[in-house]
Amino acid sequence: MKKVEAFIRHEAFEPIRQELLERGIPSLSISEVKGSGRQKGVVEHYRGASLTVNVRPKLKVEIVVDDHEKDLVVETILKHARTGSIGDGKIFVYPVEQAIRIRTGEEGEDVLQSHEGVEVPSGS
């Protein structure tokens, strides 16, 4: 099992989610994060004083998949999140030791994503 963790622009998320869903990977989590990198901060002007915000808002996407689905996920993220400008973000891949579904207590790769023949809620 692998966890793919990607820091992306907000606008890249929706096409990534859509395509992963179509390819049978509906399960993911996102969080709003702020961070710094090569992209510069934003200078705000407030009643004459300027204020530099050095961290930019990004979206963190976390997806845990079977080993063989990892490349598909990474490619999908690269395809939609890359604009070619500084600030597109980064992807990290980690090994995952264990996965447990809280509702039932079952364990293993079966809990990760949907499988053949299982209907998933269609996002639009």
Added chain:
Amino acid sequence: MTKRLSLVALMASVACLVLPSLASAQGPNAIPNLNSELDITWVMVAAVLVLFMQAGFLLLEVGFSRQKNVGAGVAKILVNLGIATLAWWSVGYGIASLSGNKIFGTEGFFFHHGQEIAGLTVGGGDAALMLFGMLFCAVSLAIVWGTTLERIKFGAYVIYAIVFAAVIYPLVAHGVYGGGLLADVGGKPVMDFAGSSVVHLTGAVGGLAALLLLGARKGKYGGDGKPRAIPGHSMPIAGLGVLILWVGWYGFNAGSTFGTTDNFFAEVALNTQLAAAAGALAAMAVIYARTKALDVGMAGNGAIAGLVGITAPSGYVEFWAAPIIGAVAGVIVVYGILAIDKRLDDPVGALSAHGLAGIWGTLSIGIFGSSRLILEGASPGIWYGITDGGFAASLGQFAVQAVGVAAIFTLVFVLSYATFAAIKATIGLRVDEEEEEAGLDISSHGMYGYPEQFIPAEEFGFASRTPVTPDATKPATATAMASTPSQA
């Protein structure tokens, strides 16, 4: 019930429309009495507009505060309005009234019907004027707290509000409007039509005294001593506050005619509008030239500065002078905020918008005061003095205006500083660091102004609120798994 009420309201509004024409139809004898009632009606409408300004101050201060300090602003406005009302009714009005000596009035305490004040018996019309004055006092008090946002102890509001509404503001009002020392300075009166100095400078100086003892918000000045912006949480709320104040100012200035004679109040209202517009535009232009940003907050401060600037001259200058006065106020407020921000942390810019613009407004009568409009015994402004040869007299009037500003500044500063110093020495003026960090809403008022910003709402639409223990003897089957889509 609702229908009957709305019928009454309709009849009342019809009566309002018909009454003036009835008055002229009934012959000259009926007019004076009806005129006086029309005058008082206008004063009452204006009083409501001035009361509405409290909403403006509330939204302006809340918008310029961070999310953790918004509830405190609400509590403060309501408590201060309450204290100002009772303190003015019981003590303040008596000190401010036309009675007594040149320092303070001696009649009118616990204002009531039939009371003798300065040789006159109190009736309904006097109640209207007393109420109008009360709301001015409340406006002046509201201005004080702009400098103290996000760090002052609530108890300090309460104590200072009592002293301010019972003693400090009434002394100033008596000095200028109650036949006090400033009504006759070397034969000339200090002219302040609706209170650029009496109300706005007084409030700002009280705020200055508080600020000097209170210090800056945590994080306002970096290790290098340079000021940092602490952006307020909502520019739309602050903007709404500015516009409500703008509306309220129609009552504040045009109501200070105390009547409808010659429809002069409309001229005062037009002056007010012209100055506010010029103030907003001038501030916007100046800040854009300096920072290349069309600064939202500064445009609001500019409008307020224009309004404060025209407050004193609104009844004494011609229309052409009003935009000039407003524009100069708009320029002053920007440079004032930029200069003051280097040393003093004034979150809403009250020292500049009410203090500096108030001083400018009071002095501007000495430049633009029109001989058609000024008080008896006063001299027209320097502008007229140059053309009609009365330059020395005009310069004298300008000096008298300056004396008025200096006297009010000194009196209010000394009394306010002493009061705040006493508060600091006893109950303390400032919340502790931890409370400031957490925000006044939760630390002083026990709840967040925006609870869901700080406490997440519960999820909607899940089946059971009670935790379920999976049955260990029956592991979930494949069909059970398939029946529900897998989700992370």
